[in-house]
Amino acid sequence: TLPPSLPLPLASPTLPPGPVARPANLQVGLNFIRLYFGDEQYFQPDFIFQDFAHLGVQAYRQFIKADLYWDVVEPQKGQWDFSSTDSIIPYANFEPIVTVFSNQYASPSPPWCDSPDAFQKTLGADAREYLERVVTRYGPYVKYWEIGNEMEHWRIADPGSDTGGRQVAPMPKCAPVDGFSPEEQGLFLSQAAQYIREHDPDAVIVMPGLIGLSDYSLDTWLAGTMKSGGDWFDIVNYHYYGPWQRYPGLRANLTAFLEAHGIADKPVWMTETGSTSSATLTERTDYPNSPETQSADVFRRLIQGWGGGDRLVLWHTYISSADNPQNVWRGYGILTEDAEPKPAYYAYQLLTQELIPFHQVTPLNVDPRGANVYRVETEDGAVRYVAWGSGSFTVPPGISQMTSVVPDSTGNFSWTDVAPGQTIALLDFPILLR
Numbered sequence: 001t002l003p004p005s006l007p008l009p010l011a012s013p014t015l016p017p018g019p020v021a022r023p024a025n026l027q028v029g030l031n032f033i034r035l036y037f038g039d040e041q042y043f044q045p046d047f048i049f050q051d052f053a054h055l056g057v058q059a060y061r062q063f064i065k066a067d068l069y070w071d072v073v074e075p076q077k078g079q080w081d082f083s084s085t086d087s088i089i090p091y092a093n094f095e096p097i098v099t100v101f102s103n104q105y106a107s108p109s110p111p112w113c114d115s116p117d118a119f120q121k122t123l124g125a126d127a128r129e130y131l132e133r134v135v136t137r138y139g140p141y142v143k144y145w146e147i148g149n150e151m152e153h154w155r156i157a158d159p160g161s162d163t164g165g166r167q168v169a170p171m172p173k174c175a176p177v178d179g180f181s182p183e184e185q186g187l188f189l190s191q192a193a194q195y196i197r198e199h200d201p202d203a204v205i206v207m208p209g210l211i212g213l214s215d216y217s218l219d220t221w222l223a224g225t226m227k228s229g230g231d232w233f234d235i236v237n238y239h240y241y242g243p244w245q246r247y248p249g250l251r252a253n254l255t256a257f258l259e260a261h262g263i264a265d266k267p268v269w270m271t272e273t274g275s276t277s278s279a280t281l282t283e284r285t286d287y288p289n290s291p292e293t294q295s296a297d298v299f300r301r302l303i304q305g306w307g308g309g310d311r312l313v314l315w316h317t318y319i320s321s322a323d324n325p326q327n328v329w330r331g332y333g334i335l336t337e338d339a340e341p342k343p344a345y346y347a348y349q350l351l352t353q354e355l356i357p358f359h360q361v362t363p364l365n366v367d368p369r370g371a372n373v374y375r376v377e378t379e380d381g382a383v384r385y386v387a388w389g390s391g392s393f394t395v396p397p398g399i400s401q402m403t404s405v406v407p408d409s410t411g412n413f414s415w416t417d418v419a420p421g422q423t424i425a426l427l428d429f430p431i432l433l434r
Contacts, residue, residue, distance in 0.1 A: 018140020020092040028302065028356055029059030029095070030334075031272050032317040036065045036084060042319065042339035045088060052094055055345075056352025061097040061146070061271050061314055063088060068098045068134045071111035077126070082137065090141045097144045097206065097271065100134065100192070101127075104169040106148025106208065108188055113174035121176070121184050123191040131195050139200040146206035146237065146271075147192045152221045153211070154180045182224025190229035209271050210238040213250040218257045226261065236263070239272035241284040241316075244300045245368035251308040267312075270305045274316035277342055278323065278331030287428075289331075292406050295343035296388070296429040298334070299351060299405045303374050303386050303430075306361035315348065346411040354384055354432060371426055388430035395422045395433065402433040 030052075037043045052060070065072065066084040074080050089096050101107065108120045108127040120127070135145075153168055155161055158179035193205045210217045217238075225232075238254065240247060258264040275285045277294040287293045298315060305313040320333030334345040357379045364373040371391040376384040386405075387393045395402075397420045403413040406429050418424070418433065 015086055015137075015141075016090050016092075018090070020090060020141055022092065022095045022143075023058040025357055026059045026095055026312045027306070027358065028352060029057055029061065029097075029312065029314040030055075030316075030318045031061045031274075031314040033060050033063040034319045034321075035063050035088060037319075040339075042335075045091070047339075048318070049091060049094065055349050056356055057094060058356075059095040059097055059312065059314065062099060062103065062149075063096070064103065067103075068100050068138065069103060070101055070130050073134060074111065074130060076112055077110065080133065085138070089138050095144070096142060097146055098138070098142050099146045099149050100131065100196075101148050103149050104153055105172050105175070106151055107154075107172070107180060108192075109172065109174055113172065115174050116177050117174075119172075119174045119176040119180075121180060122188060123195060127192070128195060131192065132199060135196055135199040135203070139203070142200075143202065144204050144206050144235070145196050145200075146208060147189050147196075148208040150211045150239070151185055151208045152217055154185065155216070155221075182221045183228040185221075186225030186227060186229030186232070188229075189225060190232035193232040204234045205232065206235045206269070206271075207233040207237045212240060212242070213238060213254050218253065222257070223261070231263070234266065236266050236268045237271050238268075240270060240301075240305075241273065241275070243285050243287070244297060244304060247301070247304050248308070248366050248368065251304070255309065268310050269312040269314075270310045271312070271314045272316045273301045273305065273313060274332050275301070276329075276331035277320075277344065280325070281328065281330055283328055291343045292429065294331070294334075295347040295406045298344050298347040299386055299430045299432070300372075300388065302351060303361065303376075304372075306358070307363040307366070307374050341411060343407050343411070346407040346413070347405050350405060350407075350413060350432070354434065372430075382434070385433040386430050387424075387426055387433070388428060389426050391426055393424045393426055393431075395420050395424065399433045402431050405430045405432055 033048060034043055035045060035048060041047045066088040068085060073082060073085065108123050110126045157175045196203050275294050275297040276289050277291040279289055281289065302313045317332050319335045319339055320331055320337045321327055321329055322337055323330045334342055334348050336342060355376050359377045359379045362375045364375055365371045367389065370389055371393065372389045373387045373393060383398060395418045399420060400417060401415045402418050403415045407413055
C-alpha cells in the first residue's frame with residue numbers, strides 16, 4: 001500500500017481480485033483500440049471484447065482513452081481518474097500491453113508542465129508518484145509495461161534538428177530547448193524500469209516501440225539509450241508499415257544489431273504493422289492499395305514477422321478512423337469506421353483459426369521478387385503452408401486443400417482440393433494450404 005501522504009484509495013470495488021488468467025503464449029493481437037471513442041455500441045468494451053473472442057485476439061495495445069497514459073489518469077496534479085482503466089485492464093481473457101507516461105514524447109515531466117524551464121529529464125517526485133499509483137493498482141492485472149512509444153520523435157526537439165518529415169503530434173509545451181537526447185532518454189527509461197520492477201517484481205518491461213528499422217532508430221536511438229541506460233528492457237519492440245517486399249532486409253538489420261550488442265536472446269515483438277484499404281492513401285504502401293491487398297497483408301505481414309523471429313505481432317488497427325482525405329491513417333482498420341467487417345477482418349479470423357497457436361514458423365523461401373513460402377507447425381502438430389509471390393509452389397506431402405486468403409464478397413473462403421506433387425502458380429495474394 002502507498003503511504004498516508006497519498007490519500008486516494010488504491011482498491012476499487014469495481015476491480016475483481018487478481019491475478020487473472022490470460023493466454024500464456026502471446027502470438028497475435030491488435031493495436032490501437034478505440035474504446036470510448038463514442039456512444040455507439042462498437043466503441044464499448046462488451047462489443048469489442050466479444051468480437052476479440054470471435055477473432056481469436058490474444059493481446060491488445062494502445063487503448064487510448066482507457067490506457068495508463070499520465071494525462072489520462074492524472075491530467076492535473078492530484079486529480080486522479082481511474083474510471084476508464086478500471087473498466088478495461090482487469091478483463092481476464094485478453095492481455096493488455098499498457099503504455100505508461102505518454103503515447104508520444106514520453107518523459108518524466110508531468111502533463112501540467114508548461115514551461116521548458118520545468119522540463120524534467122530524470123525521474124522526479126511527480127513521476128515516481130504516478131508510477132507508484134498505476135503499478136500498485138494494476139500490478140495484479142498487467143504483466144507487460146511499455147515505457148513510452150516511438151521516442152525517436154524527440155529528435156525534433158534537438159537544436160538544429162531536421163527530421164525529414166512532418167511532426168506526428170504537437171510538441172509538449174515544456175519541450176526542452178536543449179533537446180532530449182537518446183542518451184538522456186536511456187537514463188530516464190532505465191530509472192522508470194527499475195522503479196516499476198521495485199513495485200511489481202513480476203513486471204516485464206517492453207521497450208518503447210521503434211518507429212521503424214531505420215539506421216537512426218537502431219544505431220542512434222536504441223544504441224544511445226543503451227549507452228546510459230544499460231540493459232533496462234526485457235522485450236525488444238518495433239513497428240513496420242512499409243511495403244512487405246522491404247521487410248526481410250530490414251528485419252535482418254535488426255537481428256544483426258541485437259547480435260552485435262549481445263541481446264539476441266531477448267524476445268522481439270512487432271507491436272504495430274498494417275496497411276490501408278484506401279486506394280487514395282499511398283503514404284506507406286502503394287501496391288496499389290485496396291481492400292484485397294489489405295486482406296493479403298494480414299497474412300503477408302504477420303507471417304513475415306513470425307518467420308523473422310518475432311514472438312508477437314499486432315495488426316494496426318481494429319476500427320478504422322474517419323475516411324477523409326486529410327486523415328493519413330484512414331482505412332487501416334479491419335473494420336470500417338462504422339464497424340462493418342472488411343475482407344481483412346475475415347482474413348484475420350482465418351489466420352487465427354488455422355495457425356494460432358503455432359509451434360514454429362519456418363521460412364522455406366524468402367524473395368521479394370520471387371517465391372515466398374513459409375511452413376507453419378501448430379502446437380497440436382498440424383502443418384500449414386503460406387505461399388505468395390512469383391514462380392510456382394509444389395504441394396508437399398500431407399497437404400490436400402488450399403484457399404486464397406482473400407475472401408469472397410460474403411466473407412467466405414473457397415477451399416479446393418490439391419494433391420502432393422501438384423504445381424501451383426503463385427500470385428501476390430497468398431494461398432493457405434492444409
